[in-house]
Amino acid sequence: MRTERDSMGEMQVPAGAYYGAQTQRAVQNFPISGQRIPRRVIQALGLIKHAAATFNEGAGVLDADRAGAVRRAADEVASGQHDADFVVDVFQTGSGTSSNMNTNEVIANRANELLGGQLGANDPVHPNDHVNAGQSSNDVFPTAVHVAAYLASTEELLPALRTLESSLAGKARAFADVVKPGRTHLMDATPVTLGQEFGGYARQLALGIERVEAALPRVAELPLGGTAVGTGLNAPAGMTEAMLSELRERTGADALREASDHFEAQGARDGLVELSGACKTVAVSLTKIANDVRLLGSGPRTGIAELQLPAVQPGSSIMPAKVNPVIPESVTQVCAQVIGNDTAATVGGMNGHLELNVYIPVMARNVLESVHLLATSAENFARQCIDGVEANEARATELVEKDLAIVTALVPAIGYDKSAELSKRALEQDRPLREVVKEAGVLSDEEVDRALDTKAMTEGGVIGE
Template sequence: MMATYRVERDSMGEVRVPAKAYYGAQSQRAVDNFPVSGQRMPMPVVYAVALVKGLAAEVNAGLGVLPPPLGEAISRAAREVLEGKFDDQFVVDVFQTGSGTSTNMNVNEVLANRANELLGKPLGGNAPVHPNDHVNRCQSSNDVIPSAIRIAARRELSDRLLPALVALRDALSGKAEEFSDVLKIGRTHLQDAVPVTLGQEFSGYASQIDHGIRRVRATFADLEELPLGGTAVGTGLNAHPEFAARTIAEVAGATGIPFRPAENRFEAMGAQDPLVAASGALKGVAASLMKIAHDLRILSSGPRCGIGEISLPSLQPGSSIMPGKVNPVILEVVIQVAAQTIGNDATVTVGGGLGVLELNVMQPVMARNLLESVGLLSSSTTMLASRCVAGIAPNRARCAELIEQSLAMVTPLAVRIGYDKAAELAHEAYHTGKTIRELLTEKGGLTADEIDRILDPRTMI
């Protein structure tokens, strides 16, 4: 069996390409000829390709279409790739042929060279293990790459993003309970509204993240359909009839994820709708995070000349000119990540629409953007939970002060004196600078106890 699937975390972004790639010499020449961005294919995709190749070699040996010694050598080479021993050999630019053929061949070449070395042969030859004839047996870039992207995306979502989102949801839920007795003024349209508790406000944030978790999980079933075995156009030409089912079963066993053959290979190769759906779910999470981060910035604004109902942990100086100023750094990081995720989704959506006839030709950039969003959301969400939300504290005195000053406190009077008279009272309070309580006391007609009972914010929530 293959080694446990694992993912290199710091492989995205710009990388320094080694001067000489001994196991991937042909791939290095491709980089030299087409140096577009300096960014490699995300390593989770490379590892997924290697996983497929190693398991395919074992299956092919069992089916009698690959000599067992060659199958074992390829499988062992793939295990070493999954252990991270050859990361610097996967050098092709992520902006490559739209099918991902360059990455497929990069992996084929590295595995063939390493397998030949394990069999006592020098590097650089194609015997006894050939990159195409043996490593790529029963496969094509056209079915391997979309399968690998789905494997990588499904794994990254469950292993990285969901734990981060669960931690944030739980942190927000904890604050909702902690702040359940903190009365404050509500706001709609950025204007004063009737009271709520700070706990109720935070419960809404926690529910947003919980719904985001559900939407992410809802994308899993489609990502688990693999078109492996479709070879060039979905027909399965040159593949053993049992190859796909057996190899996908091995992938499921190695990853612990219920991957299964695609219901329709033509759909799974000609379109990449599951990636679009997954990216859409990430966009939804990003929108939630942007709303929550904005709210926390507003509620903590000040500290003296803003709303100031909550205090954020102080992490670093926020101004190069104003001594003592502290900015909501983490919240601004989260907002920027959310914006990037939304932009990434636009590219993934366009990519999904460019499934041209029997093959989608935008797969590398779709993989890059989707996995970048997963990584950014995972890291920023973890930081938001542990270094911001966990340290938020309420300013109880400020919350009580703003409730008393709010014109919305006139609302419960509407059922006693009518809407129009209540509105007149609110306007008078606004123009005189007096509170609703002060005006009611001046006008008489209600006892102090009655005023206290009517204006008790606890009766309004």
């Protein structure tokens, strides 16, 4: 152990740790979950500190040696080389100050090591005076969270959702001529095609993509430069735009920009709430789709069985040869977690008291987890389930011929009451509706067959016109 001091006194810090006294104090204060801040937030913090060092060198705050060492250390942080030294629990001070100081201390100590100094000496590079120069936790940490959320959404979530949308759209085309019963209230309804159902699912994904994309401009609006309370105290003129220019260049995210109002940008986290809400809506859509897929694949002999899902693993420890819809089940569990995450993010967002929101770490954790879980589960759903789904055309045909709701197409010709009477008779006698209608003689056999053309029913309009 080594002895360090911060403004509150001495602390014992592990001898080889790159973090320092303030981080160690936070570790002792928050022995909560064992979960640390997300990797993408650490990456963004490293990028921000690198950009600050570049500006501060040009402004004369850092000499070339200090600036170079800080930049190298910040790059190592961004690339993940020092993740083991980011030890503060995610359930910490609500501003993320502990994680910002964790970053400052790791970069300062690594920079001092590069310059021949000793860990814990804070010389020649000081974590506050040099690494944090011109910055505050109150603008840096939420900026890192927004950058992380933006990059995770564009690099992980949106590509995965597009993959799933494409898979569903492909099945919509493949199943375009598979006629089957529609179902409302889980009861038989007029016919649809399996392709129409899958087309609806693909459209849900397309709209989900639009919702995520629509939220990103607000996520890209960054509080950087507001420092402590939004006024920008101690931030030199030109620093914010210089740092943002570097962040845009290094991330490829050209949309990143300074907030138009720093008091909104630090007192509220509405952009993250909006993105979380978009993720929740995607989760709702995926739950509906996954549930429909496993319902349509239920069986194989006593269920609906209009779909055959890929068999990916044995389904039971006691029932031989049983196969379960495990991929859709995984998707729905992810969606439940995402919806729960959104609730906590919503509570966090509404608790921006006065000049600072103090729920930022938990919002970061939840939003980034939601983005990641939706991305991986959407990709997995596409590859391990949807791409391999097959239509059971014989079963669909069998069921649609038994579907009493096809009597609806007779209403324009014979009226509602007569149609209901014939449908009820077919049900009571357990006979095909087509046979019962022909027997009743209300229409010629040709007219009955034309009216009860189930494929034509899927195309709308009045049959036979």
